[in-house]
Amino acid sequence: MMDTLLAALAALLTLQHLAYMLLGVSLGLVIGIIPGLGGIAGLSLLVPFLYGMDPISALGMLIGLVAVIPTSDTFSSVLMGIPGSSASQATVLDGFPMAKQGQAARALSAAFISSLFGGVVGAVILTGFVLIARPLILLFGSAELFMLALFGLSMVAVLAGRSLPKGLAACAVGLLIGSIGGAPATGEFRMIFGTEYLYDGIPLVIIGLGLFAVPEISDLLRKNSSIAEGNTLGSGWGMGFRDWWKNIFLSIRCSGFGCMIGAIPGLGGSVVDWIAYGHAVQTAKDTSQFGKGDPRGVVAPESANNAMQGGALLPTMLFGIPGSGSMAVFLGGMVLIGIEPGPSMVGPDLNVTYSIIWSLALANIMGAGICLALARPISKLTAIPFQLLAPCMIALICFAAFQATRDLADLVALLVIGLVGILMKRFGWPRPALLIGYVLAPQAETFFYQALQFNGWEFLVRPGVLIIAALTLASIYFGLKNRVDDTGPTGEVVQTSRASRNIQIAFALAMMVFFGLALWDASQHTMLGAVFPMGVGIVGVVFGAILLVHLWMGHEDHPAFFDYEIVGDHVGKEGNSWFWTGPAWIAGLVAATALLGFYIAMILFFIAFLQLRAKASWFTTIVMTACAAGFILGLAYMLSLNFPSGWLQSAYDLPWPIR
């Protein structure tokens, strides 16, 4: 045992291995900074180079890449409010407000130090846990996995915002969106409305970008200032480090959660950041700053998401079951270098397993170190006038969005979800609640159906189920007690929101129409395919109705009322432009793509935006457009991808980037 540990360590600390790992780490950092390009893209880039490498070096490179993506994706989450990947969606909630207050460097350094710590704690846990993991993982049957999905959903309680019916209705919307596409029990296609795109459901990256990035961009576009709004950049990483140190126990707990949730196959890592965030809120005494720039809201998810990557290695290595898209590519890479996952990874191949686990720890240290060094210079981005940053951000999120299926429909979906996100933000509907519902819908439905098939209703009295049920109840209790509100200031402002009551009712009615549509669609399906959307739809209608009653009858300062256009911090300031400015520009880009294909559309968009909106000089316009066009072209070339095509491409035969 000790021999294996030492042998693995010796193999790890050779110069060659470290050099390859640094290569992987560097690539991971670059890939991670670009939103939407997660581990899948990075690993696909590396795979062609794996031939002929010795397995330990090749593994080092792969792990270096996988390990740092949840570290560097924090940059775009904190600085631009664009979730860099599904692992750092929760970081946006407090990280971005901190950046807006000029504390970007502080938020980033708190995030990176937490990432580093989480990654190392994850590796330490794995070192011991890997030997006993097989039987423990097998304890989680379909019934327990269903309960874990419910536990994840219980986080809605803490993230439901000021009005509980609103939060629950938002969650129901998410659950219904998550159930679009093939039903797990019968394979029948639900809510596709004759569109081929919806057969596979709406991809997670589109939901994440639409709900969080589009509203922020659209908001910033109206204000004509920089992200940091003229605030100074604030003190650097020292404060971030102190923020983390004050919350070290929170960081340890979240790392543990992250590692465990990652290790359970089937749940997927997409909720781990939300569970960690929810936990931070539930255990905090003063929750008033959450959603407005509380460093704990950064420390918790960042500690968890790096530890989660380590945990996710376990099912991949021990059972050959990848827990996420990037783990699937990692598994493919392992097979290409001749390592087959299986029980032997804790037997004769234990040294490989240990070199993987510690490579992970090392890569986390390297990655966080580099990111810390970069935090200050990169955070200066937030001081750039937004009109110059905006076209880049819009192009980036569109580029990220069509990574999903490389189709124009991705951009249309982004626009639609973006509009929903903008309106939800305006009327105080909690977007995290929708997202959690969306992510957990397939799990909840599939595992419930499977548990019933395997165990019948007796599954409810399995000991594991009872334990998780107790945890879920506790989570709901603490959640309701410490509910966070990310919708802005409270107090007298609530009263004035009542002024736009009619339009708030209209939005709630639109949501009711969506529930109605889902119920109508469910009625067209077989019992097994319909029971989940039917149930969720009814729940949605009930809470939507309660909300409508509140909005209809509510007294002046009823918590159901919220309109950012009345109480937002931009109100009363000068230079606010039209509310629909942001979506209009994005819609323009999408329309041009439908006509000319993405690449030409993007170039025209840059020129038009910089000239008309930013009123930049022709010199700036041309230089920026050329840089952006070259950058996107280089990325597409390396990733071997074709841009979404439009009418022009179907009519004429054009050469590559514009075909």
Place this chain on the structure above:
Amino acid sequence: MKALFNTTRRGAIAMTFGAAASFMLAGAASAEVSFEGKTIEWIIPFSAGGGSDTWARFNAPLLGKYLPGQPTVVVVNEPGGGSTKGTNLFAARAKPDGLTILGTSGSTQFPYLLGDPRVRYEYADWKIVMASPTGGVVYTSPSTGVTSPEEIGKLADQKLIYASQGATSLDLVPLLGFKLMGLDVQHVFGFKGRGDGRLAFERGETNIDYQTSSAYIKNVQPLVEAGTAVPLFSWGVLDENGNLTRDPTFPDLPHFGEAYEMITGKAPEGPEYDAYFAFFTAGFPAQKMVFLPAGTPQEIVDAYQAAVEAMKADPEYQANKEAVLGTYEQVTGQAAQALFEKGTQITPELRKQVVDMLAADYGVQLGSD
């Protein structure tokens, strides 16, 4: 819709930046067909990671090495619609110049055989380059009282549970096979892959399962040795005449036909067996195939087939093939053609029979137009 794939990505870059691709030295280029300085796009209608992607990424550099002119072969993932999207794209756009090839899988064949409305491709139009067979082993839990393959008859009157990826997925083969054998199997759907299904077996939630050969050897053999799994039969392989024979990887295990005979006392035959056999061929012996688009000149097809034959002798191919391909040889020429025909053809009656059964027993609707 006009064709698109004429200028390759790397080609365009080369033009844009004036790279000296044409000066590159190339190996012995054949007089007629040469892909010198070109990039070949290998469309994989699945996302990165996973079986088909790994298979293509293993083959791509080797194929490029042995094609005339040593082109670069890049894997382009076009996932969506259970692989119908990327395949439709290939059918609509690829030009017969040998610069675009398609890799399909059983998941591409099945919707075609079942008449899924999303399918807008026609296999018969294409030219096959290579077929990559695979195999698998069915095993059961000792809790059924079965201790060896010979005792498979004991399963006949038992309640069996199988973790399935879906009635129209590759798990249609076990579904049809078990039904043919008269086994009473409850299929629980919604599993993400065979690995996921094996986990359910290891947890004791199911008592019958199958794994493809390499996964079986790596992950189930230890269970067999520990006494927690009992192998029953292999799906079998096809000999050069298209007859079912024992899988050479598992010479001691009966193949599906033999197992059928052990249970029922007679050799399998009849329309239900024919239906099973069509899907079995599309799912195992002809699971992964590489195609050139309609109208590709015979010289290009020949150049590709020759490249595949040459690459099989490459030491790198030999060294890594077992991890990626299992123990099966990739085939070209007549053998590939035979598999291609058997794995992509089904009579309308047999199709209707399977579709009707899926609708009646499992409520499967294949979407609407």
